[in-house]
Amino acid sequence: MEVLAFDHLVLMLRDRLEAVAPSFEEDGYCLTDLATHNLGSINRLIMLRDSYIELLGWPQGRPPVRKEIADSPAGLDALVFRSTDAQQTYEHLKRLQFDVNPVQHLERPIMIDGKSHQVCFETVRFATQPIPGFRVYFCQHLTPEYVWMDHLLRHANGAWTLDAIEVRARHPEIVAQMLASLTHADVLGTDAQACRVALPNLHIDVVPDATVANPAIAAAVLADDRGKRWLFDTKLH
Structure with missing residues (x-):
């Protein structure tokens, strides 16, 4: 099966989103x-080239x-992979005996040139x-043309792409193999017993950390169109 692309990274800000977002x-x-x-x-979204x-x-x-x-703590909270057919994704995961919920429809309104549209997703x-x-x-x-719009990709700091994500785990090989099985990757x-899951538009590095009770999304790396890279500041400090 085709390797899935990475879709988006969720930063959970709980009830502080409206207060914290202006700092980005x-x-x-x-x-x-x-x-x-x-x-x-x-x-609110930080749109990048392909995620x-x-x-x-x-x-x-x-x-x-x-x-x-409601049960998610503040911080880097979710890895979201891109499906081209949500129903097929659901059926595939069911066949693999994952405990998966039925396809869920989400939408949100957006104004474009003074007209209201709906941005629609299946998850x-x-x-x-x-x-x-x-x-x-x-x-x-379902409506990617309302998500990836040119004016939203123009960041004053030069951000262009989400280049890498770091996950920390006691047993990185187990976490990496699970991510790979979910994405067909x-x-x-890599060095120091870390594992890399290679996706079409970024890589996920799972690194050993004996101090974490459960695996955790530890960091994200952004890059500009010239390859300059920097850590994404989650604004939680």
Whole structure:
């Protein structure tokens, strides 16, 4: 089967999203307008060439509507892979005996040239996460033309692509093999017993860390169009 591309990285900001998001703009990122999903969550996005970073949360002063994010701590929270057919993805995962939920429809409104449109997605989520410690799910974009728009890719700091993601785990080979099986990717050995999962548009490095109780998404690396790389600041400090 074809190796899946990486779709987006979720930064969970819980009820602080509206307060924290402007600091990313101060760092030179172009953020999408605040949007509300049909399921009650809110987000702003940092759009990149072939993926994006989602700042996710819920309105301050209100209880979270979505249980799966209500239980998520602040920080790098989810790896989302791109599906070209959400129903087929669901059926494939069921055949592999993963505890997976039925396909879920999400949408959010967007204004373009004064006209309202709906950005629509189909997602496939796990009832029981295959990797304890962070969320993994799949997203099919039904309206990608409303997501990757040229003006949203112009970041003052030069950000162009999400180049790499680092996951820390006590047993990196187990985590890497699970990520590879979910995405049909290969696992490559790297130095110091780390493992690399090679996807079409980035790589995920799973590195050994005996101090973590469960695997964790530790860092993300961005790059500009000339190859300059830097760590993504999650603004949680």
